[in-house]
Amino acid sequence: xxxxxxxxxxxxxxxxxxxxxxxAQDMNHNSMYWYRQDPGMGLRLIYYSASEGTTDKGEVPNxxxxxxxxxxxxxxxxxxxxxxxxxxxxxxxxxxxxGANVLTFGAGSRLTVL
Amino acid sequence: QKEVEQNSGPLSVPxxxxxxxxxxxxxxxxxxxxxxxxYSGKSPELIMSIYSNGxxxxxxxxxxxxxxxxxxxxxxxxxxxxxxATYLCAVAGSSNTGKxxxxxxxxxxxxx
Numbered sequence: 001x002x003x004x005x006x007x008x009x010x011x012x013x014x015x016x017x018x019x020x021x022x023x024a025q026d027m028n029h030n031s032m033y034w035y036r037q038d039p040g041m042g043l044r045l046i047y048y049s050a051s052e053g054t055t056d057k058g059e060v061p062n063x064x065x066x067x068x069x070x071x072x073x074x075x076x077x078x079x080x081x082x083x084x085x086x087x088x089x090x091x092x093x094x095x096x097x098x099g100a101n102v103l104t105f106g107a108g109s110r111l112t113v114l
Numbered sequence: 115q116k117e118v119e120q121n122s123g124p125l126s127v128p129x130x131x132x133x134x135x136x137x138x139x140x141x142x143x144x145x146x147x148x149x150x151x152x153y154s155g156k157s158p159e160l161i162m163s164i165y166s167n168g169x170x171x172x173x174x175x176x177x178x179x180x181x182x183x184x185x186x187x188x189x190x191x192x193x194x195x196x197x198x199a200t201y202l203c204a205v206a207g208s209s210n211t212g213k214x215x216x217x218x219x220x221x222x223x224x225x226x
Contacts, residue, residue, distance in 0.1 A: 043204075
């Protein structure tokens with residue numbers, strides 16, 4: 001049982017390059033999330049998908065796009081990477097979109113933009 | 115003002131002591147509150163959830179919630195060096211969308 005799987009684990013980009021972070025969960029969860037974590041900033045929500053077919057902006061959506069490909073997969077795309085997007089990105093999922101549900105996190109993807 | 119605030123620390127306690135971690139939040143309509151533990155280089159893992167005013171105990175951990183004061187805390191009794199980590203407070207707001215807002219985390223150091 002893999003839980004939440006993110007790829008890649010590490011990536012180095014040059015400014016202006018694009019890339020997609022992939023996330024898949026095998027727990028039959030309805031809701032999925034993308035967070036970024038910077039030193040001293042905690043986790044900040046980028047985008048989330050309360051259910052298949054819906055996506056919404058979080059706290060820091062600028063410079064990102066997302067796609068909920070199906071119930072299992074939720075991808076995060078950087079169209080033109082900037083050094084300010086250097087961060088650790090975490091994908092998470094939960095059973096449903098109610099506040100009582102617990103998030104399960106992936107292992108994280110460390111992105112460096114030069 | 116951040117929606118969820120924590121003292122970033124580090125909080126240093128001797129082994130065997132009680133560690134007290136605090137968190138305040140701004141959305142008065144928030145209903146669900148969580149404490150996650152994150153070891154360096156790892157992903158966050160849930161240690162406690164609390165939904166009602168009062169205390170909730172699970173082993174050495176006690177979560178305390180006071181909605182009137184918009185305050186949630188985590189007590190760790192008999193602290194162990196293995197408890198050394200960053201503790202993240204997370205709050206589900208009143209919008210009922212399931213998204214969690216995290217505080218910046220408190221780093222706890224338990225010294226042998």
